Amino acid sequence: MIEIKSLYKTFNAGRVNEVKSLQNVNLSINKGDFLILLGANGSGKSTLLNSISGSILAESGSIEIEGIDVSRFPEYKRSPWIARVFQNPLSGTASDLTILENFRLATLRTQSKNLKIGINNKFKSLVKDRVALLGMGLEHKLDQPIGTLSGGQRQALTLLMCVMDDLKILLLDEPTAALDPRSAQLVMQTADKVIRDFDLTAIMVTHNMKDALAYGNRIVQMNDGKVARDISTEQKSKLAVADLYEWFG
Amino acid sequence: MDFYLTALLQGLCFSGIALGIFISMKIFNIPDITTDGSYTLGGVVTAVMLSGESSPLLVLPIVILAGALAGTFTGLIHTRLKINPLLSGILVSTALYSINLLLMGRSNIPLLNYENLYNLITLSPDLNLNTLLTLLIIVGLLVFIVGYMLSTDFGISMRATGNSETMIRALGVNTDRMKVIGLAIANALTATSGYLINQFQGFADINMGIGIVIMGLGSVIIAETFINWLNITSIAWMLALVISGAIIFQFVLSLTLSVGVDATLLKLVTALFVLIIVSVPKITFKRSA
Numbered sequence: 394m395i396e397i398k399s400l401y402k403t404f405n406a407g408r409v410n411e412v413k414s415l416q417n418v419n420l421s422i423n424k425g426d427f428l429i430l431l432g433a434n435g436s437g438k439s440t441l442l443n444s445i446s447g448s449i450l451a452e453s454g455s456i457e458i459e460g461i462d463v464s465r466f467p468e469y470k471r472s473p474w475i476a477r478v479f480q481n482p483l484s485g486t487a488s489d490l491t492i493l494e495n496f497r498l499a500t501l502r503t504q505s506k507n508l509k510i511g512i513n514n515k516f517k518s519l520v521k522d523r524v525a526l527l528g529m530g531l532e533h534k535l536d537q538p539i540g541t542l543s544g545g546q547r548q549a550l551t552l553l554m555c556v557m558d559d560l561k562i563l564l565l566d567e568p569t570a571a572l573d574p575r576s577a578q579l580v581m582q583t584a585d586k587v588i589r590d591f592d593l594t595a596i597m598v599t600h601n602m603k604d605a606l607a608y609g610n611r612i613v614q615m616n617d618g619k620v621a622r623d624i625s626t627e628q629k630s631k632l633a634v635a636d637l638y639e640w641f642g
Numbered sequence: 643m644d645f646y647l648t649a650l651l652q653g654l655c656f657s658g659i660a661l662g663i664f665i666s667m668k669i670f671n672i673p674d675i676t677t678d679g680s681y682t683l684g685g686v687v688t689a690v691m692l693s694g695e696s697s698p699l700l701v702l703p704i705v706i707l708a709g710a711l712a713g714t715f716t717g718l719i720h721t722r723l724k725i726n727p728l729l730s731g732i733l734v735s736t737a738l739y740s741i742n743l744l745l746m747g748r749s750n751i752p753l754l755n756y757e758n759l760y761n762l763i764t765l766s767p768d769l770n771l772n773t774l775l776t777l778l779i780i781v782g783l784l785v786f787i788v789g790y791m792l793s794t795d796f797g798i799s800m801r802a803t804g805n806s807e808t809m810i811r812a813l814g815v816n817t818d819r820m821k822v823i824g825l826a827i828a829n830a831l832t833a834t835s836g837y838l839i840n841q842f843q844g845f846a847d848i849n850m851g852i853g854i855v856i857m858g859l860g861s862v863i864i865a866e867t868f869i870n871w872l873n874i875t876s877i878a879w880m881l882a883l884v885i886s887g888a889i890i891f892q893f894v895l896s897l898t899l900s901v902g903v904d905a906t907l908l909k910l911v912t913a914l915f916v917l918i919i920v921s922v923p924k925i926t927f928k929r930s931a
Binding site for chain 1: 790791794796797798799806809810811812813814815816817875
């Protein structure tokens with residue numbers, strides 16, 4: 394699904410504050426993988442995620458999605474495959490727009506946004522049914538600006554928005570870092586369900602070791618811009634939280 | 643009474659600027675100063691074409707195109723060269739001063755002897771009423787077109803661009819292109835105001851645009867106060883309030899003049915008025931918090 398070959402990225406090259414964020418990263422991600430990306434701060438995991446999404450362009454190396462080299466594509470051109478959930482719930486939704494309008498945009502992720510009025514009754518009932526799946530009662534608030542909802546609700550909606558349109562890859566960047574434990578759990582369960590139900594390939598950056606073990610089928614640990622460990626499903630099931638902490642020691 | 647009618651008519655003429663600033667400031671969060679230049683550009687193109695015996699109906703699309711072109715330049719300078727939008731607007735606006743002077747060939751053109759929009763169609767024998775009706779139709783059309791556009795899928799992505807750029811880029815929108823289009827539309831609307839006001843006043847002047855951006859800002863801020871106060875989410879109502887803001891603004895200016903404030907002080911009064919409407923919601927907010 395995703396083939397990453399000898400990827401390099403350096404920030405502030407040649408200056409005092411030079412950071413070699415990615416150094417020869419090679420990674421092959423299969424279709425249906427739910428990969429957990431671990432690493433200390435500054436280990437390059439966010440840079441890796443951002444290079445896959447296209448919000449950062451790597452200096453050298455290649456990223457192939459379904460055999461197409463996308464490494465020079467700007468972010469908006471990779472959107473046919475990729476959807477993202479950000480750490481900050483505010484980044485994944487547009488506060489001033491209503492839930493319905495946010496969903497409308499998400500529905501058109503891979504299509505052109507033209508001069509037609511797309512929010513009609515049919516679309517409304519579709520969104521209503523989808524949102525009702527969350528069991529948060531949000532289906533009655535579709536005309537409210539999404540900014541009036543809590544972070545957890547917004548994050549859960551963002552996940553649903555991702556699968557409104559044809560999707561292959563879901564990138565999650567610490568999706569629960571800004572949430573309270575209860576909302577965090579709800580968002581993680583929603584994410585897991587969405588990934589299974591829609592047969593997605595997912596990559597999640599997290600600092601939560603419990604989540605790292607509870608979810609996903611593969612763990613990759615990054616260190617100093619390189620892949621330090623790559624743990625497959627069988628080995629992963631034998632890991633305990635304490636083992637993961639040791640990696641950071 | 644005539645005084646207030648004039649204020650109403652001027653308010654309607656300025657609604658193009660108000661809608662333009664609404665788009666650049668409220669939708670895109672971009673402070674766009676191109677306004678001063680594109681408003682004059684609209685007026686100048688109108689004056690040059692009308693004095694060349696062109697029909698006012700033919701002039702309008704050219705004015706819109708000219709305004710859009712000015713906005714496109716600001717947008718391109720801002721997005722391609724990564725220059726602060728405020729500076730981009732000032733650059734284009736400054737350049738436009740010379741362009742406008744070049745187009746006119748002198749610093750002002752009187753238009754009283756030429757055919758204009760307000761005597762083109764006779765809806766009422768009363769000249770003032772006829773002007774009012776014509777303006778209402780045009781402004782109504784502008785509100786309809788802008789309102790429709792903002793409700794479409796394209797319009798929603800436009801509104802999201804100013805609201806959550808990270809999100810909308812991840813949803814496959816080229817935000818740079820969107821900003822250029824937005825600024826083009828905003829300045830096309832602003833130029834339309836120049837077109838309306840010049841035919842109303844009967845002349846074009848090279849300095850007509852100086853500080854005009856404040857009219858738009860003031861109108862939008864008045865509208866915003868009501869939008870927040872009444873919790874309005876409907877685009878149509880927002881636009882209607884923006885137009886009302888433009889009219890209220892002119893009424894206040896007329897009122898200050900009619901109570902005998904020296905016309906020299908008009909810009910000072912305008913600035914103070916905008917300062918008041920900007921600060922009043924914040925002061926009352928503090929008290930309740």
